[in-house]
Amino acid sequence: MRIPVCRVVVRATRWLTPRMRRVTFGGPGLDGFASNDAADERVKLLLSPSGGRPALPQIDERGLSYPPGAERPVSRTFTVRRFDPDAVELEIDIAHHNGRAAAWAARAQPGDEAAIAGPTGGYESAASPGCHLLAGDETALPAIATILERLPAGASAEALIEIGDRRAELELTSRADVRLRWLERNGARAPAGALLVEAMRALAWPPETPRVWAAGEALAMRAIRRHLRDELGLARDRFQVVGYWRDSLSEDEAIEAHLAAQEAARGAGASEAEVDDAGLY
Structure with a gap:
């Protein structure tokens, strides 16, 4: 195409x-x-x-x-x-x-x-009723905003957003019942995405398994993907986790490293999950 x-x-x-x-x-x-x-x-x-x-x-x-x-x-x-x-x-x-x-x-x-x-x-699950969990950093804010705006009335969502400080907060709107949590780094030296990973691990999960969308720093997203898949046992069709960027690498370096890592994993006969984890994204 x-x-x-x-x-x-x-x-x-x-x-x-x-x-x-x-x-x-x-x-x-x-x-x-x-x-x-x-x-x-x-x-x-x-x-x-x-x-x-x-x-x-x-x-x-x-x-x-x-x-x-x-x-x-x-x-x-x-x-x-x-x-x-x-x-x-x-x-x-x-x-x-x-x-x-x-x-x-x-x-x-x-x-x-x-x-x-x-x-x-496009994130088709945004049109689904029920429970949603969204997580991301500043780079994911535009996508999170579009998802929240398209959730139907009667749906519920929790959004975890890691930002530098409160000046990065945006007004977000939705027809759904949304709980919004801003995770502020405030100059902390912790790795990018660390607050998101910590919040995801500490989350009290609702009785209904949510649909999960997450995006941000690649290594943080890898940790979140493994948590959802390996520790919580979520089916692959219940979550979408994407690395947008890589701390300490330029955009071009991150893209090249991602492609090389996934190609090496495929060449070694890795499973689909292992290929996902090998790449940065």
């Missing part, structure tokens, strides 16, 4: 918090943007490393390919925060985090050019 790619232009930017920057994109390339308004729908944001207009790739199930000699763009995946088909505008919230995409977002101005590939993905 070929994933559509289009050029976009920055129309507006604003800081939602000192740690979160909203970028609004427009342009005729978004006329055919096929959003299904799903929770955690995702796009790849493509940026020129040298500034200006990025080269456009072809994207299919084999990955990205570029014309010979083209400058390879910076490519990062983000949640679609909102798409307005009437205004033909796409909003993406980008955490102020280490990395080239975050640095670009911090200085982005109307008129700056980029490209978008997608949309893809």
Whole structure:
């Protein structure tokens, strides 16, 4: 399946918090943007490393390919925060985090050019009634917001969100009955995601097994995945746990390490669960 790619232009930017920057994109390339308004729908944001207009790739199930000699763009995946088909505008919230995409977002101005590939993905379980558990750090906040907004009335959810301090809190809305817990690091030297892992392990589980969605620092997510699968015995179709980034590694280094680790595990005949744990994501 070929994933559509289009050029976009920055129309507006604003800081939602000192740690979160909203970028609004427009342009005729978004006329055919096929959003299904799903929770955690995702796009790849493509940026020129040298500034200006990025080269456009072809994207299919084999990955990205570029014309010979083209400058390879910076490519990062983000949640679609909102798409307005009437205004033909796409909003993406980008955490102020280490990395080239975050640095670009911090200085982005109307008129700056980029490209978008997608949309893809989506968290279908957000439409399910019953009990939900969400967990993540600042980088997962946009996805958590879209999930909460799409939970149906009558559903219940607990959301655990690790942040630097209270300045990173966002107002989150939902039709569901939501218990929201902000886990503030406040300068603590503990590893990224440690508060999330601790909170997940200490959680008093409801009588009804929840559907679980979690995302954030990769090693913390690995620990949470193992807790859900090996210690609590949750079936694989009850949880989705994704590593977004890796502490102490650049984005490009983390992606390369993830792919190499999973390939090595497959080559050694590892089980599907072991392949999951071998990769960073």
